Amino acid sequence: VTTPLIISIDAMGGDHGPGVIVPGVARAADALKARGARVLLHGDETRIKAELARCPAARAISEVRHSDSVISMDEKPGQAMRRGKGSSMWNAIEAIKTGEAHACVSAGNTGALMAISKLLLRMVTKDLERPAIVASWPGMNGHVTTVLDVGANIDCDAERLVDFAIMGEAFHRAVHGVAKPTVALLNVGSEDMKGHGELREAHAILKDGGLPLAYHGFAEGDDLSRGEVDVMVTDGFTGNVALKTAEGTARFIYAEMRSAFTSGLPNKIGAFIAQAALKRLKARLDPNSLNGAPLLGLKGVVIKSHGGADQFGFANAITVAADLAQSNFAAEIETNMQKLSAVLARGSESAGAST
Amino acid sequence: VTTPLIISIDAMGGDHGPGVIVPGVARAADALKARGARVLLHGDETRIKAELARCPAARAISEVRHSDSVISMDEKPGQAMRRGKGSSMWNAIEAIKTGEAHACVSAGNTGALMAISKLLLRMVTKDLERPAIVASWPGMNGHVTTVLDVGANIDCDAERLVDFAIMGEAFHRAVHGVAKPTVALLNVGSEDMKGHGELREAHAILKDGGLPLAYHGFAEGDDLSRGEVDVMVTDGFTGNVALKTAEGTARFIYAEMRSAFTSGLPNKIGAFIAQAALKRLKARLDPNSLNGAPLLGLKGVVIKSHGGADQFGFANAITVAADLAQSNFAAEIETNMQKLSAVLARGSESAGAST
Helix, strand or coil: CCCCEEEEEECCCCCCCHHHHHHHHHHHHHHHHHCCEEEEEEECHHHHHHHHHHCHHHHCCEEEEECCECCCCCCCHHHHHHHCCCEHHHHHHHHHHCCCCCEEEECCCHHHHHHHHHHHHCECCCCCCCCEEEEEEECHHHCEEEEECCCCCCCCCHHHHHHHHHHHHHHHHHHHCCCCCEEEEECCCCCCCCCCHHHHHHHHHHHHCCCCCEEEEEECHHHHHCCCCCEEECCHHHHHHHHHHHHHHHHHHHHHHHHHHHCCCCCHHHHHHHHHHHHHHHHHCCHHHHCCEEEECECCEEEECCCCCCHHHHHHHHHHHHHHHCCCHHHHHHHHHHHHHHHHHCCHHHHHCCC | CCCCEEEEEECCCCCCCHHHHHHHHHHHHHHHHHCCEEEEEEECHHHHHHHHHHCHHHHCCEEEEECCECCCCCCCHHHHHHHCCCEHHHHHHHHHHCCCCCEEEECCCHHHHHHHHHHHHCECCCCCCCCEEEEEEECHHHCEEEEECCCCCCCCCHHHHHHHHHHHHHHHHHHHCCCCCEEEEECCCCCCCCCCHHHHHHHHHHHHCCCCCEEEEEECHHHHHCCCCCEEECCHHHHHHHHHHHHHHHHHHHHHHHHHHHCCCCCHHHHHHHHHHHHHHHHHCCHHHHCCEEEECECCEEEECCCCCCHHHHHHHHHHHHHHHCCCHHHHHHHHHHHHHHHHHCCHHHHHCCC
């Protein structure tokens, strides 16, 4: 990417809009300036300018682009595609298409963001119906595992799963700086014959297809947080259930901890110390610190920020956008997708050989 | 079931064998005596008798049945079926077939237990290839959710999912004493059009088929521990990933807690109090307290105890066996399975009506 790097931001998206997004830009401003980057802020000019007046660091690197409308958080994707033209989200994405910007960040409606991005930017491969959603999964020893798809593509054949492997690997390298990320397929056991047919077929391609990926093999649900695999590939159904199961388990354990720490404890000192430890634990697991999920599979960098992210979280999403836009991410995916096509064109002999 | 209730136990199974299983029987002895129950202990007569000598409460209600061999924990199911005849597990199951016993408990090799049980007892329906494995999932406010299948049947069509609903509901009522357990289908959202085809078809049958189940609708991964659904139905692939994801998340949070509580805390009192609270939390989440998973779908009550269960855990598995054997569980499943056949025979009109 030629400098200056331009990041296009939907300033109206998410639960908070400009009130969190502009301070988020301010937090990222020093790092952006150091990379020679600037931002375009799409949305209601009056509201954005009012926020910029309070955030001089953001104002120094921003340009405001007025848009008249906003796509609401509960709008259906189809509706958003038909009626969203001219909205802050639409314009933020369109700036990539026109070449004005190199990456886009939105905390808005996920379904609308996927649909409009696909419409305006198109997909890198015909196999994928929708961009894959990535979760950055915290694990042992501070490790983060890139998990995809966590909800966009419910039914996935072997080819799509390998697409996810290729895209997730390039993303992980660009954002986490790991030269050769390891890739695993989520399954119910590690032996070759475990799982359903599509999974075994993807396993054979990744194992024997000659793609330049560090393929680890099958992994299981508890490997998601073990911190030993860099990229975990799964279909959008299983990934979504796993993600929500983990969130529910964490919430349940917190609730149990709170009651264990507050019932019948003899003195306030202990409870106070336990509270401090709980706070530290929560900070360690704070989703804001891992905020910024790429919609993988688009011809262009589009980053989804969590709708409820705070300014710290939104700044992280901007950093992910800048990391991807300034990496070889897109070219690496294209090269490996071509290699995959060649593997598949050689027919099923090589894929079937190891099963 | 006519008294006396007889429970057939594989005394050699699990990581510990008679050294834990006989004391487990002793722990359950008072409750078993109160129900007029007795146990058959299958396995090495010398070893079992040596343990019984130390456990008079167990000896008072037990009869030893010698068997020469033991199926090892790593034996493949096919091998176990061919070579397992005369083993403690085989004989424990066979006692149900011959009518000598009303329920069987084993902490042995799960694959072998499923295969031999299916061979000797047969399945209640042709739809199911293997018995479903049940997890008792702890949730908010002390609630337990019955989750199935967590690993036996990887591919499930709509009919199998409804089979699980029928069986899980009857199990939950028999063991947890809930008159009308609520049943949900695990999905990635709650709207009718969410998920894949088989799931939507099962949803239509459960919603409109007229089965006498309290159907809640679709639920999501975080509902597993929310404590609001009694029976959560899913295919064996998704259920297995969800279970292992939850286990991994819990392990990760414990590790983070330990480091939060031990790093940089200024005084030993706080750490000590935190340790006590952690111990209480662990006790609350102790898998032994929920030990005893039925293999659902067999013509007969077979309970799998965790291989690593302690004597307290094994006693719980015996209680589950007694609860099921003395309930209307089998008859309820049969009745509802017949109703399901009638629903399916009416054709796809009713199932398709709501989609």
